[in-house]
Amino acid sequence: MNEQATHFDIVAKTQFGLEELLAAELRALGATDIELLTRAVKYKGDKAILYKSNLHLRTALKVLMPFASFYAHHENQLYKRVRQIDWSQYLTPKQTLAIDATTNSDIFHHSKFTALKTKDAIVDQFRDRFGVRPSVDVESPDFRLNVHIHDKLVTLSMDSSGGTLDRRGYRLSRTEAPMNEVLAAGIVMLSGWTGEGYLLDPMCGSGTFGIEAAMLAANIAPGKKRLFGFERWKDFEGELWSKIKTEAVQAERNYPGQVICSDLDAHAIEISEQNAKRAGVDRKIIYRQADFFESKPPGDSGIVLFNPPYGERLETDDIVGHYREIGNQLKHHYAGHTAWIISANAEALKHVGLRPTRKIKLFNGALECRLQKFEMFAGKKYEGLENEGELKKE
Ligand SMILES: C[S@@+](CC[C@H](N)C(=O)[O-])C[C@H]1O[C@@H](n2cnc3c(N)ncnc32)[C@H](O)[C@@H]1O
Numbered sequence: 337m338n339e340q341a342t343h344f345d346i347v348a349k350t351q352f353g354l355e356e357l358l359a360a361e362l363r364a365l366g367a368t369d370i371e372l373l374t375r376a377v378k379y380k381g382d383k384a385i386l387y388k389s390n391l392h393l394r395t396a397l398k399v400l401m402p403f404a405s406f407y408a409h410h411e412n413q414l415y416k417r418v419r420q421i422d423w424s425q426y427l428t429p430k431q432t433l434a435i436d437a438t439t440n441s442d443i444f445h446h447s448k449f450t451a452l453k454t455k456d457a458i459v460d461q462f463r464d465r466f467g468v469r470p471s472v473d474v475e476s477p478d479f480r481l482n483v484h485i486h487d488k489l490v491t492l493s494m495d496s497s498g499g500t501l502d503r504r505g506y507r508l509s510r511t512e513a514p515m516n517e518v519l520a521a522g523i524v525m526l527s528g529w530t531g532e533g534y535l536l537d538p539m540c541g542s543g544t545f546g547i548e549a550a551m552l553a554a555n556i557a558p559g560k561k562r563l564f565g566f567e568r569w570k571d572f573e574g575e576l577w578s579k580i581k582t583e584a585v586q587a588e589r590n591y592p593g594q595v596i597c598s599d600l601d602a603h604a605i606e607i608s609e610q611n612a613k614r615a616g617v618d619r620k621i622i623y624r625q626a627d628f629f630e631s632k633p634p635g636d637s638g639i640v641l642f643n644p645p646y647g648e649r650l651e652t653d654d655i656v657g658h659y660r661e662i663g664n665q666l667k668h669h670y671a672g673h674t675a676w677i678i679s680a681n682a683e684a685l686k687h688v689g690l691r692p693t694r695k696i697k698l699f700n701g702a703l704e705c706r707l708q709k710f711e712m713f714a715g716k717k718y719e720g721l722e723n724e725g726e727l728k729k730e
Contacts, residue, residue, distance in 0.1 A: 531591030543608025
């Protein structure tokens with residue numbers, strides 16, 4: 337078979353701001369025709385690339401395989417067009433089905449209603465042809481269909497991931513405001529961490545930065561511990577999948593650096609350790625209960641990642657003072673380090689009192705955040721905003 341016959345369009349969805357990182361991950365996997373979209377990357381690949389995308393991508397939320405697109409001017413037309421597709425190609429009447437719909441359209445306002453109409457068209461076809469119909473299972477369906485409507489253009493995709501890819505399977509226990517795994521992996525990648533030197537998370541909560549950093553450095557596939565939607569597809573190739581998983585385990589490695597996580601709260605440390613154990617990286621991370629404001633760095637240079645309380649979901653008495661104190665600590669004790677702080681509290685971030693060399697807009701859940709980079713040059717004392725030099729352009 338020639339490449340055109342075996343290669344198809346794939347769309348990996350991600351969070352706002354992580355598109356370029358995702359494209360770089362896809363390049364490394366061997367995907368071709370990579371095109372950046374908003375909160376998504378489109379590319380071409382074969383079945384192996386589709387399987388590998390799910391197993392290996394750290395910054396993807398789901399991997400979709402578009403297979404039909406058409407225009408619809410109203411809901412009945414959507415129903416009619418969906419019914420024209422031969423759904424027995426994709427599932428049997430005994431299997432279960434779930435439909436996710438997103439709409440950005442003046443005609444199709446309600447994504448739930450769009451999903452319902454699509455589901456009706458599919459199950460009506462089965463009932464007419466076979467006398468039985470697939471039932472709906474929103475949690476763990478055999479076949480998950482994604483419907484995307486932009487204006488009048490409807491795109492139907494098979495969701496190869498099943499549950500979203502941020503669910504790596506290691507976080508069963510959570511602290512109050514855990515960070516999404518995909519966002520945490522993206523920030524670790526932005527920080528340039530490769531497994532050398534050390535990476536600190538001094539306010540680690542449930543430990544997401546540390547776990548993602550250790551998994552990345554050890555080249556542990558983020559999807560190693562979970563199942564995917566494509567494993568239940570009619571055309572699933574078990575042998576190919578086993579080979580890909582075996583190769584992934586063989587590619588795991590040791591790394592010379594250290595990941596160190598600490599938190600004020602002993603319970604957070606307990607939860608982090610449990611999560612790290614499930615992720616298979618507990619022996620690669622040092623945990624300690626500590627107040628960042630009373631701690632010193634373990635060496636002369638390293639990466640420090642902060643996800644401090646925002647003062648919204650987690651209350652601290654004086655959120656502005658908290659950020660000011662983070663800045664003071666960095667200024668006085670962290671020369672030679674590169675610090676990254678992500679926060680939804682733009683006002684509090686200003687009180688860090690250091691000039692960021694990079695600012696990136698990201699979202700933590702629905703909260704718009706700023707990720708700021710601070711380079712604490714060795715031998716150079718920070719004097720505060722006014723005395724800082726030019727913003728380094730990246
Ligand atoms: C937003 S949470 C971090 C969430 C974390 N990124 C995760 O993925 O679960 C902020 C954490 O900062 C910790 N914290 C607040 N002040 C601290 C301090 N002075 N020293 C150490 N940890 C602190 C809190 O206990 C909390 O766990």
